[in-house]
Amino acid sequence: MPLSPVATHSSESADREYVWTLNFGPQHPATHTTLRLVLTLDGEKVLKAVPYIGYLHSGFEKLAEHLDFNQYVTIADRMNYLSPLANEIAWHHSVEKLLGIELTPRCRYLRTILAELMRLHDHLLNLGTTALDLGGFTAFLYFFQQREHIYDIVELASGQRFHTSYTRVGGVLFDVNTDWVNRVRKFIREFPPVYEEVDRLLTKNRIFVDRTQGIGYLSREDAINLSATGPVARASGVERDLRRDDPYLAYSELDFDVICSRGGDCYARYLVRMQEMLESLKILEQAIENIPSGPVNIAVDSDMVLPPKPAVYRSIEGLIQHFEMVMPNRSHDVPREQVYAATESPNGELGFYIVGNDESRAWRARTRPPSFIHFAMFPHMIRDHQLSDVVAVLGSLNIIAAELDR
Amino acid sequence: MVSLQELQDQFGSEIQERVFRDNRFIDVPAEQLLQLLSGLKTQFSFDMLVDITAVDWLDYEGATDRFSVVYLLLNVDSGERLTVRTAVNLPDPALPSVCSLWMGADWMEREVYDMFGISFTEHPDLRRILMPEEFSAFPLRKDYPLKGRGERHNFPVITRSEG
Amino acid sequence: MAVGLPENIFITRLDAAANWARSNSLWPMPFATACCGIELMATAASRHDLARFGAEVMRFSPRQCDLLIVAGRVVMKMLPVLQRIWLQMPEPKWCISMGACACSGGVFDTYAVVQGVDRFIPVDMYVPGCPPRPEQLLAAVIDMQEKVRRTGTIMGREFVSRDTSSGPSPFDLQEQHRIEDSRLIQLGGFSAAATSTVEGDA
Known part of the structure; x- marks a missing residue:
């Protein structure tokens, strides 16, 4: 049955005196971050949900107009803080499309590995906290242990465990070494047993299944009409994955499946995320074994990339090159054009619409945030469900407030 | 793939095309916008509205209009993308709402209204979405300073003895 | 051990006994808005385990807490909420401002972000970092315990004397x-x- 638009100010239930209003958020443990819902309830049945957002609006897009392409990566990091590197990769993917930069093979593989690690990172926390909200604490602890291993891996590569600011226009901050590669291999070996354990804990758990199956149904037509992407859309039967349909980085050379489901409910979204983790592991395995050698950044004389740090500190040429690159009006040769490029972030299609000006900062950089678009569907999905289903649906949509509000 | 000729035949010859990298842009006057978008949805099956955004062109060299509003469309089955751009100007920037075509446009249009002050006629619920209701400026306009006009510090201070 | 007392009897000041109890059972109110909230979660989760320091009882109702941890940036739409939560917490109460954004606005020097929560509520402890590592937050909790032990009084006299906001000038x-x-x-x-x-x- 297709969903009808929800009129936010309708008075359809105003004459029913027994309905009551519940304020949910903006500081509530199950929202994990800051979002607010005003629920109109009939007993425990949700008649209407009106979301109020903006409790974390920090002016990301305004900042993008004031920082250059390399500086803004620190801000893009803080957008979806479950998978910081995925935002960096998406941002520089768009910038590199605007500038017309072709990455080196090693960089493409390295970024692919990092992007897939971030997909695991995101799904681990999302599934863990969803289970936590639905009453299962153990899965959260098991999964968080694995997240700590991923933290260690990105820390080894970039020096920071959380907001790495690792990618640069035309490459990355610095190359990884064999230690790092072995660390990733070790993670790939150690992850499946934990995964299986959590799978046994949750997938056929009576309570978990009862609380998610048939909850928050989204049909394929509605998913498309409401612009859903990523795991949410794929759980509703939209067979679309930018990694396969619009390949970027090294995805065209790797073998993986796109996980879809026809279920459309919270349980289907849980299953899709669980299966996607296995696919990510498959991609990681192939990419880490086939990572090409060679330079990780494009050539310095292309005037697009920052010179390596040892050259900056030890030679006058390197210092001059670095200086030229950080001067706003002397660095990149930016076309006065507009470009939209998107990547498949863990949460869905994360794209940037960039307007180029003559200088190396964007005139306008619009983020296409999957959380924002998914949260808009929430009032449609929660109607006529129970109050306790609110956390199940919120968890399955994976709403990240910083990405929601920017 | 939808050709420019088809669109021009159907929706008027003012429609222009521009290609940059793999992006295709269709520029359309604001009057034909709704007609073009509904045509693209129903006849050319661009069934997903990926995003709506706007750009402020104040002081941009060579720009003739103040704002452009950008609609990113996607055909889910074929994967074809199309970007439709239109221009609006002060003092009363307004466009028809596309909520009747794509339900997902609801919040996107509210955000453009909130950030740029471009209103969408016949939108079911056009309110501010990210900024507080009392806020009266439009922060992503180029004439609004990055650090704001002091709104961020207009709050009472709670001291220890009050707490 | 004092002379003339039976076994298992200690003599101490009432203040010290109260401080000892308070400092070892801090109940945090996690006001987690952004990235720091995830690190706060990591601090409480498997590897770092905040429970070792007696501060794992995260209560999401401010009325049951005595330690407010502001984790993440606070924007102007959220600040009234933060102030109300602070006012709802019973005395004695303390506040940790976690991360660069809560301390000073951090990288977000924009129109919407409050440049440091200490301009609007009293803050006892600042944790630098963007976001701080879990170890840093643990250190802050330990320091907080030390501060409670050192300066606390059972009637909360240490709060009464401070009637201005304790941060830099607003x-x-x-x-x-x-x-x-x-x-x-x-x-x-x-x-x-x-x-x-x-x-x-x-």
Whole structure:
């Protein structure tokens, strides 16, 4: 049955005196971050949900107009803080499309590995906290242990465990070494047993299944009409994955499946995320074994990339090159054009619409945030469900407030 | 793939095309916008509205209009993308709402209204979405300073003895 | 051990006994808004385990807590909520400002972000970092315990003496000028006062 638009100010239930209003958020443990819902309830049945957002609006897009392409990566990091590197990769993917930069093979593989690690990172926390909200604490602890291993891996590569600011226009901050590669291999070996354990804990758990199956149904037509992407859309039967349909980085050379489901409910979204983790592991395995050698950044004389740090500190040429690159009006040769490029972030299609000006900062950089678009569907999905289903649906949509509000 | 000729035949010859990298842009006057978008949805099956955004062109060299509003469309089955751009100007920037075509446009249009002050006629619920209701400026306009006009510090201070 | 007392009897000051109890059972109220909230979660989760320091009882109702941890940036739409939560917490209470954004606005020097929560609520402990590592937060909790032990009194006299906000001065001069300018040119005022001036003139 297709969903009808929800009129936010309708008075359809105003004459029913027994309905009551519940304020949910903006500081509530199950929202994990800051979002607010005003629920109109009939007993425990949700008649209407009106979301109020903006409790974390920090002016990301305004900042993008004031920082250059390399500086803004620190801000893009803080957008979806479950998978910081995925935002960096998406941002520089768009910038590199605007500038017309072709990455080196090693960089493409390295970024692919990092992007897939971030997909695991995101799904681990999302599934863990969803289970936590639905009453299962153990899965959260098991999964968080694995997240700590991923933290260690990105820390080894970039020096920071959380907001790495690792990618640069035309490459990355610095190359990884064999230690790092072995660390990733070790993670790939150690992850499946934990995964299986959590799978046994949750997938056929009576309570978990009862609380998610048939909850928050989204049909394929509605998913498309409401612009859903990523795991949410794929759980509703939209067979679309930018990694396969619009390949970027090294995805065209790797073998993986796109996980879809026809279920459309919270349980289907849980299953899709669980299966996607296995696919990510498959991609990681192939990419880490086939990572090409060679330079990780494009050539310095292309005037697009920052010179390596040892050259900056030890030679006058390197210092001059670095200086030229950080001067706003002397660095990149930016076309006065507009470009939209998107990547498949863990949460869905994360794209940037960039307007180029003559200088190396964007005139306008619009983020296409999957959380924002998914949260808009929430009032449609929660109607006529129970109050306790609110956390199940919120968890399955994976709403990240910083990405929601920017 | 939808050709420019088809669109021009159907929706008027003012429609222009521009290609940059793999992006295709269709520029359309604001009057034909709704007609073009509904045509693209129903006849050319661009069934997903990926995003709506706007750009402020104040002081941009060579720009003739103040704002452009950008609609990113996607055909889910074929994967074809199309970007439709239109221009609006002060003092009363307004466009028809596309909520009747794509339900997902609801919040996107509210955000453009909130950030740029471009209103969408016949939108079911056009309110501010990210900024507080009392806020009266439009922060992503180029004439609004990055650090704001002091709104961020207009709050009472709670001291220890009050707490 | 004092002479003449039976076994298992200690003599101490009431203040010290209260501080000992309070400092070892801090109940945090996690006001987690952004990235730091995830690190706060990591601090409480498997590897770092905040429970080792007696502060794992995260209560999401401010009325049951005595330690407010502001984790993440606070924007102007959220600040009234933060203030209300602070007022709802019973005395004695303390506040940890976690991360660069909560301490000073961090990288977000923009129109919407409050440049440090200490301008509007009292803060006892600042944790630098963007976001701070879980170890840093653990250190802050330990320092907090030390501070409670050292300065606490059973009647909360240490709070009464401080009647000004404990952070840096709430306004920098530039900010003050911007506020004055905005009222003069009457563009986009946020406070009720500024809005009413605009209406009055129109």
